[in-house]
Amino acid sequence: MAQYINIQTSLLRYCIDTAQVLKRLTQRQIKELNLDAYANEDELPDSDFIGVENLALQSSDDRQPMDSFSAVITVSTQNDINNMRLVKMVDHIYESLRPTKSMTLFDETSGARVGKIICSGQTSILPVQDGERGRVFQAVVFQGTALDESIN
Numbered sequence: 001m002a003q004y005i006n007i008q009t010s011l012l013r014y015c016i017d018t019a020q021v022l023k024r025l026t027q028r029q030i031k032e033l034n035l036d037a038y039a040n041e042d043e044l045p046d047s048d049f050i051g052v053e054n055l056a057l058q059s060s061d062d063r064q065p066m067d068s069f070s071a072v073i074t075v076s077t078q079n080d081i082n083n084m085r086l087v088k089m090v091d092h093i094y095e096s097l098r099p100t101k102s103m104t105l106f107d108e109t110s111g112a113r114v115g116k117i118i119c120s121g122q123t124s125i126l127p128v129q130d131g132e133r134g135r136v137f138q139a140v141v142f143q144g145t146a147l148d149e150s151i152n
């Protein structure tokens with residue numbers, strides 16, 4: 001089965017890779033985070049960021065090396081006039097996570113490619129949320145299927 005830790009690792013890798021693209025789009029440094037590791041907003045870095053949170057996994061049966069999941073990719077900007085950096089970031093993420101789009105499933109230990117993740121179901125952009133100290137948040141919720149091709 002495509003293990004939870006491999007899916008988590010792959011989504012964090014998606015955030016790392018996407019942060020580089022967003023940096024070119026916005027001309028700003030973008031940090032990548034596992035947002036489930038932060039208990040409150042005060043602990044977040046004072047910068048723009050992208051992060052994964054709320055990963056939920058549902059397995060199929062043991063005969064198929066495939067698991068379904070849902071997750072949230074959240075971005076945040078600070079001191080962003082008219083939220084234009086935020087809009088550019090969310091637009092890129094939304095387009096890359098639409099149904100039928102795919103990304104690599106990585107092994108958590110070796111970093112090797114072990115399969116693929118295919119976005120499926122519905123992809124949604126949630127409303128903007130105001131934070132503290134000039135920070136805003138917006139999230140893209142998506143569903144996917146992880147196929148571990150290393151399992152026979």
